[in-house]
Amino acid sequence: xxxxxRFVLLALVGLVPVTLFPDWGTVLLVxxxxxxxxxxxxxxxxxxxxVTLDRALPGNVTLTSSTEAVLTIGNTGSRPLRAFVRxxxxxxxxxQNPRQRMDVPASERRRMKVLLKPARRGDLTSPHVTLRAFGxxxxxxxQRTLPCPGSVRVLPPFHSRRHLPSKLRKLRxxxxxxxxxxxxxxxxxxxxxxxxxxxxxxxxxxxxxxxxTAVVVRTWRPERDRRVVIxxxxxxxxxxxxxxxxxxxxxxxxxxxxxxxxxRGGDRVDFFAFDRRTRGRAGSSSKGNLLGxxxxxxxxxxxxxxxxxxxxxxxxxxxxxxxxSLVVLLTPLDSGVPEEGLLPMAAQLAxxxxxxxxxxxxxxxxxxxxxxxxxxxxxxxxxxERALLEREAVAIQLRHLGVEVVxxxxxxxxxxxxxxxxxxxxxxxx
Amino acid sequence: MTSVAGSKAQGTPETPHVPGTPQxxxxxxxxxxxxxxxxxxARRAALTVTAWIRRHRTWTVLCLIxxxxxxxTIAALLSPHGDGFPLSTRNAAPDGxxxxxxxxxxxxxxxxxxxxFPATMSALDDAAESSADDxxxxxxxxxxxxxxxxxxxVQTLQRATDRLVVVTPRLNTLNAxxxxxxxxxxxPAGVATLDPGCGMEDPASAxxxxxxxxxxxxxxxVCYEPAGGPGGLYAGSEDxxxxxxxxxQILSNDLLDDHGNAALALRTLGASDQxxxxxxxxxxxxxxxxxxxxxxLAPPWVDFLGLWLAFIAVxxxxxxxxxxxxxxxxxxxxxxxxxxTAEGRARLYHDAHAVDRAADxxxxxxxxxxxxxxxxxxxxxxxxxxxAAARHVGRTTEETARVLEARPRTExxxxxxxxxxxxxxxxxxxx
Numbered sequence: 001x002x003x004x005x006r007f008v009l010l011a012l013v014g015l016v017p018v019t020l021f022p023d024w025g026t027v028l029l030v031x032x033x034x035x036x037x038x039x040x041x042x043x044x045x046x047x048x049x050x051v052t053l054d055r056a057l058p059g060n061v062t063l064t065s066s067t068e069a070v071l072t073i074g075n076t077g078s079r080p081l082r083a084f085v086r087x088x089x090x091x092x093x094x095x096q097n098p099r100q101r102m103d104v105p106a107s108e109r110r111r112m113k114v115l116l117k118p119a120r121r122g123d124l125t126s127p128h129v130t131l132r133a134f135g136x137x138x139x140x141x142x143q144r145t146l147p148c149p150g151s152v153r154v155l156p157p158f159h160s161r162r163h164l165p166s167k168l169r170k171l172r173x174x175x176x177x178x179x180x181x182x183x184x185x186x187x188x189x190x191x192x193x194x195x196x197x198x199x200x201x202x203x204x205x206x207x208x209x210x211x212x213t214a215v216v217v218r219t220w221r222p223e224r225d226r227r228v229v230i231x232x233x234x235x236x237x238x239x240x241x242x243x244x245x246x247x248x249x250x251x252x253x254x255x256x257x258x259x260x261x262x263x264r265g266g267d268r269v270d271f272f273a274f275d276r277r278t279r280g281r282a283g284s285s286s287k288g289n290l291l292g293x294x295x296x297x298x299x300x301x302x303x304x305x306x307x308x309x310x311x312x313x314x315x316x317x318x319x320x321x322x323x324x325s326l327v328v329l330l331t332p333l334d335s336g337v338p339e340e341g342l343l344p345m346a347a348q349l350a351x352x353x354x355x356x357x358x359x360x361x362x363x364x365x366x367x368x369x370x371x372x373x374x375x376x377x378x379x380x381x382x383x384x385e386r387a388l389l390e391r392e393a394v395a396i397q398l399r400h401l402g403v404e405v406v407x408x409x410x411x412x413x414x415x416x417x418x419x420x421x422x423x424x425x426x427x428x429x430x
Numbered sequence: 431m432t433s434v435a436g437s438k439a440q441g442t443p444e445t446p447h448v449p450g451t452p453q454x455x456x457x458x459x460x461x462x463x464x465x466x467x468x469x470x471x472a473r474r475a476a477l478t479v480t481a482w483i484r485r486h487r488t489w490t491v492l493c494l495i496x497x498x499x500x501x502x503t504i505a506a507l508l509s510p511h512g513d514g515f516p517l518s519t520r521n522a523a524p525d526g527x528x529x530x531x532x533x534x535x536x537x538x539x540x541x542x543x544x545x546x547f548p549a550t551m552s553a554l555d556d557a558a559e560s561s562a563d564d565x566x567x568x569x570x571x572x573x574x575x576x577x578x579x580x581x582x583x584v585q586t587l588q589r590a591t592d593r594l595v596v597v598t599p600r601l602n603t604l605n606a607x608x609x610x611x612x613x614x615x616x617x618p619a620g621v622a623t624l625d626p627g628c629g630m631e632d633p634a635s636a637x638x639x640x641x642x643x644x645x646x647x648x649x650x651x652v653c654y655e656p657a658g659g660p661g662g663l664y665a666g667s668e669d670x671x672x673x674x675x676x677x678x679q680i681l682s683n684d685l686l687d688d689h690g691n692a693a694l695a696l697r698t699l700g701a702s703d704q705x706x707x708x709x710x711x712x713x714x715x716x717x718x719x720x721x722x723x724x725x726x727l728a729p730p731w732v733d734f735l736g737l738w739l740a741f742i743a744v745x746x747x748x749x750x751x752x753x754x755x756x757x758x759x760x761x762x763x764x765x766x767x768x769x770x771t772a773e774g775r776a777r778l779y780h781d782a783h784a785v786d787r788a789a790d791x792x793x794x795x796x797x798x799x800x801x802x803x804x805x806x807x808x809x810x811x812x813x814x815x816x817x818a819a820a821r822h823v824g825r826t827t828e829e830t831a832r833v834l835e836a837r838p839r840t841e842x843x844x845x846x847x848x849x850x851x852x853x854x855x856x857x858x859x860x861x
Binding site for chain 1: 729731733735738739741742749754756759761763764766767773776777780784788789791798808842845
């Protein structure tokens with residue numbers, strides 16, 4: 001049970017008789033009156049065992065938008081329900097009005113709409129609903145917490161979408177459809193057509209020209225139907241924050257942009273998140289919209305505080321694609337001992353696939369390395385220099401193995417990775 | 431009210447556990463060991479209690495600790511303990527009188543210490559009853575240090591006892607006693623001991639006693655008179671019912687074993703089987719002349735007003751304090767800055783004064799960047815980089831090499847050198 005502010009006010013009114021007739025008898029009498037009013041009101045409150053709850057939840061919502069969660073409260077009892085209801089959303093769900101006054105007449109149902117403005121990606125839940133049913137005088141209330149689990153999946157925001165138009169334009173420029181023809185763009189022979197002024201003379205097909213009276217040029221188009229496999233590292237290193245964003249979220253942004261771009265480029269995209277076991281998986285092979293599947297697979301991902309099992313990675317990739325593919329590893333370059341994990345595995349993969357390692361560089365290191373005013377700052381600069389050199393050494397070793405390395409600051413990583421993809425596609429290395 | 435609200439609040443999460451508790455014994459055993467309903471219900475109750483304790487382990491432990499604490503406090507309060515009053519029989523300090531009280535007890539004298547007037551009167555009555563068959567009534571020792579007792583109280587005491595020993599009485603007390611004993615100043619300075627020099631039985635057999643900081647009294651019968659001074663340290667009335675002792679030192683723990691102090695004290699106080707040791711305190715002051723307090727002046731409803739306001743405050747706490755359902759769990763992500771590792775390494779360098787290592791790092795970083803800026807490739811030798819950089823900025827090779835190959839020894843040198851490196855890099859970038 002609970003008492004209301006009105007009851008406290010009523011007790012305050014009791015001050016008048018108590019001060020006018022200061023006697024223990026008066027106190028007892030006023031207490032008795034208060035108690036009986038309280039009990040009367042409590043007994044006239046609706047029975048909370050005869051309340052039904054029903055949720056209607058929006059399935060998905062993106063991080064930056066807001067949504068409405070609807071809770072239907074049914075009163076099957078005979079007394080009207082005058083309730084104060086709390087829908088217990090977890091704080092990061094950003095419920096704007098989780099506590100509402102709801103009046104439900106007997107044998108009727110009412111809807112309670114809670115506006116959610118989620119602050120975090122993932123599955124956000126509300127485990128229970130608490131009802132406080134007041135009596136007709138609203139002096140006292142019965143309170144009960146009913147388990148009524150509900151959850152909303154908050155999808156990653158895909159901020160890097162703004163880079164998509166420019167990258168798609170670049171991709172189309174590779175294609176024969178565009179006005180600009182670049183010699184050597186792509187390796188697949190597309191068609192022969194008449195020479196127009198401005199075409200590269202090197203692309204003239206003399207054999208075909210000899211058969212006809214007009215000059216004929218060859219056109220190429222970029223390769224299609226290649227496979228792109230994106231691996232997202234969800235191990236402990238993904239938990240580190242760079243520029244106030246976990247590495248995992250930057251990786252998700254980069255993977256989304258690359259996946260959408262590659263799909264438009266006519267390639268088959270597969271995504272998997274991995275640390276010691278697969279945390280999520282999506283791909284163009286299965287039915288439905290690729291982007292939708294990807295965000296569904298990425299939404300519940302969280303960094304796990306364990307080490308990545310590099311030994312299993314080639315096997316996982318082989319399960320997805322046995323053919324030569326573009327393998328993109330979204331993993332940090334400076335995680336512990338790359339000599340034991342990343343380097344041998346990258347060497348092994350590079351024999352069969354085209355491997356790209358995309359890593360987030362910390363802009364703080366660059367800032368630390370430039371501040372050299374006090375001794376403490378110089379030592380910080382030395383430590384930052386050391387970290388950058390180690391990264392650089394790993395990157396050089398990877399490049400020696402024939403692996404492409406994309407090392408960029410958080411906001412630059414998605415476009416940089418997309419550029420690397422376009423570059424590889426243009427060079428026909430897929 | 432609080433307990434009701436509290437139990438209700440906890441009631442909801444408890445309910446799912448209650449059906450689980452009777453299931454704890456394996457179901458197959460139930461038919462094999464048929465138990466009487468009383469025993470099984472008792473066992474079930476015990477299991478429920480055990481489960482409850484297990485569930486609320488923290489609260490149980492806290493309750494046990496507080497119960498033990500309260501018990502210890504009560505035990506400490508109830509146990510006999512000393513005090514710090516001068517001449518108290520419970521005071522073992524130098525100015526206390528525990529020694530003389532203990533000796534008297536071991537000699538069979540029943541010593542009771544009181545600190546207020548009613549208790550003293552009842553103690554005197556008790557003592558008179560228990561020694562009814564004896565010819566001697568109880569002895570009363572009165573040491574009214576601050577003159578709390580008024581005339582009437584002193585006279586009542588005098589009437590109630592056959593033997594009254596007053597230690598260093600004030601003039602008021604002596605006036606109330608009214609047996610011709612008058613104060614006569616203090617023992618002159620420099621007199622350490624005094625001899626009895628009189629015919630009274632107790633002093634005569636006790637011999638000389640400590641006289642320092644004692645008071646003198648004139649009386650019909652006086653002992654321990656200092657040379658030339660009027661009055662003595664030990665005075666008695668004509669009817670032998672009143673004795674005045676002019677020194678607290680004689681009874682104190684500190685000097686009890688000096689000279690004849692002990693003999694005098696024991697003979698004076700141990701004359702009868704019962705001794706009431708009365709040290710009046712502030713509660714004996716008659717309250718007739720105390721001024722009216724705020725409480726007396728306030729109208730009668732003020733008490734009830736405060737009481738009712740306190741009640742309303744409690745109600746308001748219950749109103750605001752009742753939570754609308756349990757708290758919700760929020761799985762928080764890890765918040766670790768990736769740059770922490772570099773910062774940790776920097777602090778290690780700093781703490782270890784690793785100037786050499788820091789300098790090597792800075793030099794390597796600069797060389798790598800210069801090699802990239804001057805397009806020398808990653809495998810370029812440092813001498814080649816120095817040459818190229820010198821040519822690029824238009825300085826001599828020695829000058830550039832001095833910057834790039836310097837080995838700073840102290841932290842201040844390191845700072846200066848690190849800035850030189852930066853300047854060199856900036857120059858190369860600018861051209």
